[in-house]
Amino acid sequence: MDDLFLRACRRAPVERTPVWFMRQAGRYQPEYRALRERHGILEICRTPELAAQVTALPVAQLGVDAAILFSDIMVPVAAMGASLEIVEGRGPVIDPPVRSADDLGRLHALEPDGDVPFVMDAVRHVVEQLGHPLIGFAGAPFTLASYLVEGGPSRDYARTKALMWSDPGTWDRLMSLLADSMAAYLRAQVAAGAAAVQLFDSWVGALSEDDYRRCVLPYSARILAGVEGVPRIHFGVGTGHLLEAMRDAGADVVGVDWRTPLDRAWKRVGEDVALQGNLDPAAVLASPEALGRAVVGVLDAAGGRAGHVFNLGHGVLPSTDPAALRSVVDLVREHTGGSP
Amino acid sequence: MDDLFLRACRRAPVERTPVWFMRQAGRYQPEYRALRERHGILEICRTPELAAQVTALPVAQLGVDAAILFSDIMVPVAAMGASLEIVEGRGPVIDPPVRSADDLGRLHALEPDGDVPFVMDAVRHVVEQLGHPLIGFAGAPFTLASYLVEGGPSRDYARTKALMWSDPGTWDRLMSLLADSMAAYLRAQVAAGAAAVQLFDSWVGALSEDDYRRCVLPYSARILAGVEGVPRIHFGVGTGHLLEAMRDAGADVVGVDWRTPLDRAWKRVGEDVALQGNLDPAAVLASPEALGRAVVGVLDAAGGRAGHVFNLGHGVLPSTDPAALRSVVDLVREHTGGSP
Numbered sequence: 001m002d003d004l005f006l007r008a009c010r011r012a013p014v015e016r017t018p019v020w021f022m023r024q025a026g027r028y029q030p031e032y033r034a035l036r037e038r039h040g041i042l043e044i045c046r047t048p049e050l051a052a053q054v055t056a057l058p059v060a061q062l063g064v065d066a067a068i069l070f071s072d073i074m075v076p077v078a079a080m081g082a083s084l085e086i087v088e089g090r091g092p093v094i095d096p097p098v099r100s101a102d103d104l105g106r107l108h109a110l111e112p113d114g115d116v117p118f119v120m121d122a123v124r125h126v127v128e129q130l131g132h133p134l135i136g137f138a139g140a141p142f143t144l145a146s147y148l149v150e151g152g153p154s155r156d157y158a159r160t161k162a163l164m165w166s167d168p169g170t171w172d173r174l175m176s177l178l179a180d181s182m183a184a185y186l187r188a189q190v191a192a193g194a195a196a197v198q199l200f201d202s203w204v205g206a207l208s209e210d211d212y213r214r215c216v217l218p219y220s221a222r223i224l225a226g227v228e229g230v231p232r233i234h235f236g237v238g239t240g241h242l243l244e245a246m247r248d249a250g251a252d253v254v255g256v257d258w259r260t261p262l263d264r265a266w267k268r269v270g271e272d273v274a275l276q277g278n279l280d281p282a283a284v285l286a287s288p289e290a291l292g293r294a295v296v297g298v299l300d301a302a303g304g305r306a307g308h309v310f311n312l313g314h315g316v317l318p319s320t321d322p323a324a325l326r327s328v329v330d331l332v333r334e335h336t337g338g339s340p
Numbered sequence: 341m342d343d344l345f346l347r348a349c350r351r352a353p354v355e356r357t358p359v360w361f362m363r364q365a366g367r368y369q370p371e372y373r374a375l376r377e378r379h380g381i382l383e384i385c386r387t388p389e390l391a392a393q394v395t396a397l398p399v400a401q402l403g404v405d406a407a408i409l410f411s412d413i414m415v416p417v418a419a420m421g422a423s424l425e426i427v428e429g430r431g432p433v434i435d436p437p438v439r440s441a442d443d444l445g446r447l448h449a450l451e452p453d454g455d456v457p458f459v460m461d462a463v464r465h466v467v468e469q470l471g472h473p474l475i476g477f478a479g480a481p482f483t484l485a486s487y488l489v490e491g492g493p494s495r496d497y498a499r500t501k502a503l504m505w506s507d508p509g510t511w512d513r514l515m516s517l518l519a520d521s522m523a524a525y526l527r528a529q530v531a532a533g534a535a536a537v538q539l540f541d542s543w544v545g546a547l548s549e550d551d552y553r554r555c556v557l558p559y560s561a562r563i564l565a566g567v568e569g570v571p572r573i574h575f576g577v578g579t580g581h582l583l584e585a586m587r588d589a590g591a592d593v594v595g596v597d598w599r600t601p602l603d604r605a606w607k608r609v610g611e612d613v614a615l616q617g618n619l620d621p622a623a624v625l626a627s628p629e630a631l632g633r634a635v636v637g638v639l640d641a642a643g644g645r646a647g648h649v650f651n652l653g654h655g656v657l658p659s660t661d662p663a664a665l666r667s668v669v670d671l672v673r674e675h676t677g678g679s680p
Contacts, residue, residue, distance in 0.1 A: 158622035158657055165634070166627035205578075208599050208620070210637075238545075241580050241599050259548050259581050280548070282498040283505065290505035297550075317498055 003133050005065045006195060009231035009253050011274050011307035017299070017336040018065035019329055020135070022235070023315030024058040025070045029322060031057055041086045042078075045071045046118045052125035059132055061322060063329045066133050066196070067126060069189070071119060073139030073200060074147055076185050077178075079115035081107045082148060090153060097151035099163065101170045110181035112188035119185075120192040127193035135233070136194030138185050140201035141178040141219040143236070148174070157206045164215050171215065179219040183226030190230050198233040198255070199223060201246070205238030212242050217249050224250030233276055237314045243269050258283075258313030262301040274307030281312045284324045291324065295331045304336075343473050345405045349536060349571030349593050351614050351647035357639070357676040358405035359669055360475070362575070363655030364398040365410045369662060371397055381426045382418075385411045386458045392465035399472055401662060403669045406473050406536070407466060409529070411459060413479030413540060414487055416525050417518075419455035421447045422488060430493060437491035439503065441510045450521035452528035459525075460532040467533035475573070476534030478525050480541035481518040481559040483576075488514070497546045504555050511555065519559040523566030530570050538573040538595070539563060541586075545578030552582050557589050564590035573616055577654045583609050598623075598653030602641040614647030621652045624664045631664065635671045644676075 005018040026032055032054060035044070044050045054070040074092040078084035085093045098104060113120065126134050142160075147153070149160040164171045186197045204216060224232050234246050235255025247254050247269045254273055256265045258280035265275055283294035302308040310332045316325065345358040366372055372394060375384065384390045394410040414432040418424035425433045438444060453460065466474050482500075487493070489500040504511045526537045544556060564572050574586050575595025587594050587609045594613055596605045598620035605615055623634035642648040650672045656665065 156622060156654075156657060158625050158659065161620065161622040162626045162630075165623065165630035205599075208601070210601070238578055259545075261548065261550070280501065282496055282501040285498050286502040287506035290502075294505070314496075317496060319498065 003195070005133055005309065006231060008307060008309050009196060009233070009274050011272070013306065015337060017302070017308050017310050017332055019310035019332045020064040020066040020068065021058070021062070021312050021316050021325065021328075022068070024062065024064060024068065024325075025054045026316060027318040028316055028320040028325075029057065029061075041072060042075070042084070045075050048118050048121035048125050051118070051122035052129065055122065055126045055134070056129055059130060062326050064132075066135055067130055068135040068198065069119070069123060069126070069137055069194070071122075071137070073137075073144065073202075075119070076110050076112070076116050076138070076181065077107075077144055077148065080110050080177075080181060087152075092147050093152040094148055095151055098148040098174070099159065101167075101173065104170065104173055104177070107177060109177060110185055112185050116185070120188055123189050123192035123194055133195035134193065135196045135198050136186055136189030137198045137200060138182040138189075138223070140199050140204065140216075140223070140234075140236075141175045141182065142204045142207070142216045143200065143202045144178050144182070145171075145174055146203050154203075157203060161207075161211075164211070175216070175219040176222075179222045183223045186223065186227045190227060194230065196231040196233065197227055198235060199251075201234065201236040201239070204236045205240075205242065207242075209241055209245055212245050213248075217245055220246075220249040231274075233309075235276065247273050253307075253309060255311070256313065262298065262308070263303060264301075266305065271305065271307070274309060275302070276309040276311045278311070278313040279328065281314050281317045281320070284312075284320050284328065285317065288324075288327070291327070292331060295328055296335060299332065299335050343535070345473055345649065346535060346571060348647060348649050349573070349614050351612075353646060355677060357642070357648050357650050357672055359650035359672045360404040360406040360408065361398070361402070361652050361656050361665065361668075362408070364402060364404060364408065364665075365394045366656060367658040368656055368660040368665075369397065369401075381412060382415070382424070385415050388458050388461035388465050391458070391462035392469065395462065395466045395474070396469055399470060402666050404472075406475055407470055408475040408538065409459070409463060409466070409477055409534070411462075411477070413477075413484065413542075415459070416450050416452070416456050416478070416521065417447075417484055417488065420450050420517075420521060427492075432487050433492040434488055435491055438488040438514070439499065441507075441513065444510065444513055444517070447517060449517060450525055452525050456525070460528055463529050463532035463534055473535035474533065475536045475538050476526055476529030477538045477540060478522040478563070480539050480544065480556075480563070480574075480576075481515045481522065482544045482547070482556045483540065483542045484518050484522070485514055486543050494543075497543065501547075501551075504551070515556075515559040516562075519562045523563045526563065526567045530567060534570065536571040536573065537567055538575060539591075541574070541576040541579070544576045545580075545582065547582075549581055549585055552585050553588075557585055560586075560589040571614075573649075575616065587613050593647075593649060595651070596653065602638065602648070603643060604641075606645065611645065611647070614649060615642070616649040616651045618651070618653040619668065621654050621657045621660070624652075624660050624668065625657065628664075628667070631667070632671060635668055636675060639672065639675050
């Protein structure tokens with residue numbers, strides 16, 4: 001485990017702070033947009049050569065220290081029997097949605113090597129090509145359930161919460177199915193060569209801590225406990241009030257959005273976990289001076305502690321200039337001791 | 341100041357906890373939907389008789405303890421020269437947007453009695469009709485600026501933040517203009533009979549506390565300091581990390597969303613301010629049993645402290661059943677000592 005990124009995840013000494021970006025492969029890249037003119041998103045996710053190509057592209061272009069598998073969190077859920085479409089400008093749409101015990105009958109537990117072999121093939125492709133570690137990933141049960149129950153992206157997750165509160169039995173069946181499936185999915189990615197995993201609970205910040213601990217944490221914890229031997233990163237946007245709880249779910253690295261300064265986050269979760277974050281993605285759209293101040297602000301809050309993985313506090317925005325993102329990588333290297 | 345709601349805002353003794361709901365007038369009501377078939381939203385906002393009728397409707401129907409003026413936060417901004425349209429399913433759209441010092445030249449400071457006389461007429465109408473206090477309201481400068489700069493609703497407020505960080509001079513001019521205008525707007529509503537005011541900074545939770553204190557608080561504070569003699573409520577969704585800062589802006593009553601339990605919120609802001617909140621709006625869509633538990637959970641966290649105004653943690657959801665909302669009012673009365 002000599003790699004810089006992996007050492008930081010383990011809170012081991014590093015010669016400089018490693019950096020990667022959530023959604024570092026995507027619409028802000030001209031090369032990605034060109035590829036998307038010829039291929040649908042799901043087609044890219046399901047074609048190992050294309051997924052590997054998209055995954056590797058930002059590593060060379062930006063000089064980041066890790067790759068993250070290009071995919072959509074709903075790809076394995078579609079393979080479990082949900083009817084998935086990715087609608088431009090809207091996101092993943094599930095039609096019909098899964099809202100009742102009966103609807104649950106349409107889903108089966110994921111068998112990764114049989115249901116989504118192309119994902120493991122993509123992982124192997126990237127690992128062969130790349131000198132950097134690959135981060136495997138999966139969506140966490142609450143976020144996946146929200147797409148299934150709402151039938152797509154949501155502002156308020158009202159149907160999901162109503163099911164969670166009103167019908168604990170169906171909720172438990174749905175969350176258990178998703179948890180066991182995603183644990184198997186991450187284990188298969190690790191077996192294929194992923195050196196770390198990130199469990200994305202993108203929308204779980206919509207819950208209070210009490211609801212999170214009662215209705216979500218046990219299922220996320222089951223996944224994280226089921227993936228051993230590699231660093232486990234756990235992240236959701238707007239989860240400043242859940243940081244301790246997401247640590248308790250079993251994260252080795254807690255992802256922090258830009259709303260919680262890293263020094264305060266560490267005070268709360270304790271210094272025996274690593275933190276990942278947390279530049280505001282909008283800062284990359286500001287003037288070079290303002291961007292520079294923001295990057296230094298994140299590094300100052302991290303204070304040179306062991307166990308800092310530099311990242312944005314959410315995904316790269318589509319209107320981002322790749323050159324500005326590259327300048328963030330250079331700034332992090334300059335300020336933390338490496339050559340730019 | 342004998343009124344129950346006003347006493348709770350001042351942390352004076354009350355015989356039971358007062359209750360009202362953000363967006364208690366709106367799409368979830370069949371009567372409102374019927375009215376909207378014949379009149380546009382802006383037409384209702386600009387017609388005193390219609391605005392007064394919509395404002396008063398939920399008071400009788402739900403038995404709440406206060407009315408809140410029915411309007412849109414962008415109505416006064418349109419009267420300042422911004423080109424506003426309310427687009428069904430999207431929200432307020434400003435086209436062209438206001439993104440530069442030049443664009444700012446299109447806006448003038450609001451003169452409430454000249455620019456939006458219909459608002460004060462609506463306030464007078466409601467106050468004459470109603471036995472309950474009327475809450476006047478305005479949008480806070482950050483939220484208003486976000487609509488102007490983005491040109492409509494946004495997920496990430498990236499252009500707004502980029503302007504805020506990159507061009508402090510233009511940001512100051514824009515925020516000062518909005519602050520002085522909204523202070524005048526709220527004073528005019530109070531002069532017309534509003535018994536309290538709420539300053540909505542709906543989207544300011546997108547900022548870190550540091551950015552909030554540097555770039556937003558001074559302007560919101562200018563408004564709150566400019567409105568005297570009535571309780572000042574201040575609220576934004578997802579502002580759990582900003583509660584102390586929003587108190588420091590000069591709120592008498594801090595609105596809390598459902599993510600922060602009221603006992604923890606009071607521990608942080610101190611017991612010399614009142615709190616408003618904070619039932620998850622999605623709870624009203626759950627089973628009666630789950631809803632009852634959630635209401636009691638909020639009341640337990642409030643712990644019978646002086647200065648609790650019961651509300652949702654955000655606006656009423658459009659899919660809400662009016663009868664379920666009415667049952668919340670009854671539950672609050674039963675559990676806090678009044679007759680249902």
